[in-house]
Amino acid sequence: MLMKLARLSLWNRRGTVLMTWLSLTISIALLLGIDHLRTEAKNSFTSTVSGTDLIVGARAGQLNLLLYSVFRIGNATANISWPSYQRIIKHPQIAWSIPISLGDSHRGYRVMGTSGEYFQYYRYANSQPLVLKEGTAFSGVFETVLGADVAQKLGYTLGQQIELSHGVGAVSFSQHKDKPFTVVGILARTGTPVDQTVHVSLEAIEAIHLDWQQGAPMPGRQLNAAQALAQDLTPKSITAFMVGLKSRMATFTLQRQINEYKNEPLTAILPGVALAELWQMLGMVENLLLVISLLVLMAALVGMITTLLASMKQRQREMAVLRAAGAHPWYLFVLVQLEVLLVTVVSMLSAAALLFVSLVVLQDKLAADYGLFVGLNIIRLNTLYWAGAIVLLSALLAMVPGVLAYRKTLSDGLTVRL
Amino acid sequence: MTLSTPVTDKPKIPAIDLKQLKFHYRPGGWQLELPELTLHSGQHLFVRGASGSGKTTLLNLLCGITRPVSGELFISGHALHKLSGGARDSLRAKHIGVVFQQLNLIPYLSVLDNTLLSSHFAGQNKAEALSRAEQLLQRLSLQQSLWQQPASELSVGQQQRVAIARALLPRPTLLIADEPTSALDSDNRDAFMRVMLAEADANNCTVVFVSHDKSLQQYFHYQLDMLQLKQGVQPC
Numbered sequence: 001m002l003m004k005l006a007r008l009s010l011w012n013r014r015g016t017v018l019m020t021w022l023s024l025t026i027s028i029a030l031l032l033g034i035d036h037l038r039t040e041a042k043n044s045f046t047s048t049v050s051g052t053d054l055i056v057g058a059r060a061g062q063l064n065l066l067l068y069s070v071f072r073i074g075n076a077t078a079n080i081s082w083p084s085y086q087r088i089i090k091h092p093q094i095a096w097s098i099p100i101s102l103g104d105s106h107r108g109y110r111v112m113g114t115s116g117e118y119f120q121y122y123r124y125a126n127s128q129p130l131v132l133k134e135g136t137a138f139s140g141v142f143e144t145v146l147g148a149d150v151a152q153k154l155g156y157t158l159g160q161q162i163e164l165s166h167g168v169g170a171v172s173f174s175q176h177k178d179k180p181f182t183v184v185g186i187l188a189r190t191g192t193p194v195d196q197t198v199h200v201s202l203e204a205i206e207a208i209h210l211d212w213q214q215g216a217p218m219p220g221r222q223l224n225a226a227q228a229l230a231q232d233l234t235p236k237s238i239t240a241f242m243v244g245l246k247s248r249m250a251t252f253t254l255q256r257q258i259n260e261y262k263n264e265p266l267t268a269i270l271p272g273v274a275l276a277e278l279w280q281m282l283g284m285v286e287n288l289l290l291v292i293s294l295l296v297l298m299a300a301l302v303g304m305i306t307t308l309l310a311s312m313k314q315r316q317r318e319m320a321v322l323r324a325a326g327a328h329p330w331y332l333f334v335l336v337q338l339e340v341l342l343v344t345v346v347s348m349l350s351a352a353a354l355l356f357v358s359l360v361v362l363q364d365k366l367a368a369d370y371g372l373f374v375g376l377n378i379i380r381l382n383t384l385y386w387a388g389a390i391v392l393l394s395a396l397l398a399m400v401p402g403v404l405a406y407r408k409t410l411s412d413g414l415t416v417r418l
Numbered sequence: 419m420t421l422s423t424p425v426t427d428k429p430k431i432p433a434i435d436l437k438q439l440k441f442h443y444r445p446g447g448w449q450l451e452l453p454e455l456t457l458h459s460g461q462h463l464f465v466r467g468a469s470g471s472g473k474t475t476l477l478n479l480l481c482g483i484t485r486p487v488s489g490e491l492f493i494s495g496h497a498l499h500k501l502s503g504g505a506r507d508s509l510r511a512k513h514i515g516v517v518f519q520q521l522n523l524i525p526y527l528s529v530l531d532n533t534l535l536s537s538h539f540a541g542q543n544k545a546e547a548l549s550r551a552e553q554l555l556q557r558l559s560l561q562q563s564l565w566q567q568p569a570s571e572l573s574v575g576q577q578q579r580v581a582i583a584r585a586l587l588p589r590p591t592l593l594i595a596d597e598p599t600s601a602l603d604s605d606n607r608d609a610f611m612r613v614m615l616a617e618a619d620a621n622n623c624t625v626v627f628v629s630h631d632k633s634l635q636q637y638f639h640y641q642l643d644m645l646q647l648k649q650g651v652q653p654c
Contacts (some may be wrong), residue, residue, distance in 0.1 A: 004531065008527060009526060162650050317521050318525075321518075321522060322524070322535070323507075323536045325536045328507040365636070
């Protein structure tokens with residue numbers, strides 16, 4: 001009967017209850033969403049690159065270098081010349097290196113020129129290697145290996161021909177139309193920016209730019225694919241490279257040596273340190289967001305209590321009737337608490353649903369635009385803590401109208417006072 | 419199942435027995451003093467009085483909502499003046515039915531649920547309460563088609579009859595009515611009075627009816643003015 005009373009009483013006031021539910025749903029979804037993004041972003045960020053001791057690029061801030069080399073966000077300011085790269089990797093402490101050449105794209109997905117070492121040495125998450133789901137790594141010049149998302153979203157299969165575009169926009173006006181690439185491999189999903197990348201060889205990058213100069217096709221000089229293959233395709237420069245050392249002890253020494261490299265201004269960064277710095281920056285923003293969403297939740301809860309308090313005046317008669325039928329004031333207190341609890345729990349469920357749907361919709365966009373790989377599983381221990389805290393908070397706030405109902409029925413008895 | 423149990427013997431325990439009852443909201447303020455009142459099972463008492471004469475306070479005392487400052491009050495032998503708030507509430511649920519002037523019902527509950535409310539607080543067997551509620555509603559000429567409708571869709575006269583059904587459902591020993599006819603027209607009022615008192619009789623229920631409308635006193639065995647009550651005049 002208590003449950004029925006609470007349910008029907010809420011239904012009777014469905015106009016205001018609906019608005020309360022709406023504001024609670026949005027604010028709880030906001031809170032849970034930001035908390036979820038925080039956790040997922042941290043996981044996604046820290047698991048992006050692993051096992052790499054140094055990342056080397058042209059002289060730049062370490063965040064800039066990290067963002068474009070690992071997250072494919074932003075652009076490099078300058079390149080590293082091929083001879084410099086060749087000289088540095090001869091260093092006795094260097095075990096392996098992965099060259100990276102960026103600057104082209106395919107339908108919004110970044111194209112990365114690299115070498116076979118990439119598939120051999122690149123590690124993500126807990127030192128997991130890249131795995132080819134289908135096909136093989138590229139061996140020819142006009143061959144490409146796709147990240148899992150690229151293949152899935154664009155519906156590409158092995159053997160398909162694709163064209164690359166110059167520049168990194170989703171829509172590009174200058175295409176490398178004359179030199180199509182064949183898909184020879186598709187990587188298994190990693191949950192890192194690798195999934196969003198089109199991989200080709202360094203020679204391919206060189207080949208498609210043979211008849212280009214200063215970022216534009218050279219008029220009067222056109223080479224088709226076959227002609228390009230006849231040319232010397234040794235790269236002239238690369239964007240950055242990743243380095244694995246024989247001993248991690250040498251990391252700082254090598255970093256200093258690269259930073260002081262005489263022939264070219266270079267920067268070497270420790271990915272772990274840069275990731276930590278990046279996370280610290282983002283973490284501050286996200287903490288702020290969390291505080292704001294907490295305040296929004298508080299406002300929504302206070303709003304609910306306000307509407308409840310306003311309705312208490314109209315419900316005096318109802319309370320008097322319940323009292324006359326033999327209800328103890330405690331019963332009325334519990335009734336009010338139960339109503340609040342019902343609204344809160346229903347709001348939490350709908351907030352979870354809202355969050356889930358939003359994540360499903362936004363997942364790809366977050367991954368493509370911000371390099372954020374967000375999982376869909378929003379039920380974690382942390383979420384349960386939040387849910388408990390929200391219920392507790394609403395119950396605490398519901399004490400106000402609850403106690404009011406309790407005291408009013410005690411003092412007014414069966415009569416309604418104006 | 420029968421609605422009433424025939425009374426063969428005069429009951430030994432009076433339904434209401436109050437002695438030297440005193441009540442005030444604030445010390446030194448307005449005060450209600452009642453020297454003595456005894457009402458036996460099945461007796462119907464009409465109490466009239468002007469506004470402010472303490473009618474409502476008397477009803478609040480009788481149903482245990484407010485507690486007397488001093489004196490004794492027994493309802494069916496239970497010492498109401500000694501009981502805690504919670505015990506008074508459950509005593510009210512089991513032994514006292516209350517009908518107000520108007521708005522007796524929870525608007526969003528169905529007619530049947532409104533009726534069953536009192537048995538819920540009295541902690542009675544659900545199935546038994548349901549069959550008794552259905553009988554009561556039928557006897558109060560509330561057709562079955564109305565039972566599942568929300569109380570707010572009923573006419574005032576119908577609402578007041580549902581209120582009687584609810585008040586009488588837990589077989590109370592005392593029915594307290596606070597001007598339940600004030601919102602009814604004269605035809606409805608007459609019908610209401612007769613059906614209420616008949617049902618009270620059928621349940622062997624003592625009735626205390628409070629009103630300022632003297633024309634209603636013809637329905638009652640006993641009539642008292644609040645002034646007489648304060649002087650200790652006994653109904654006879």
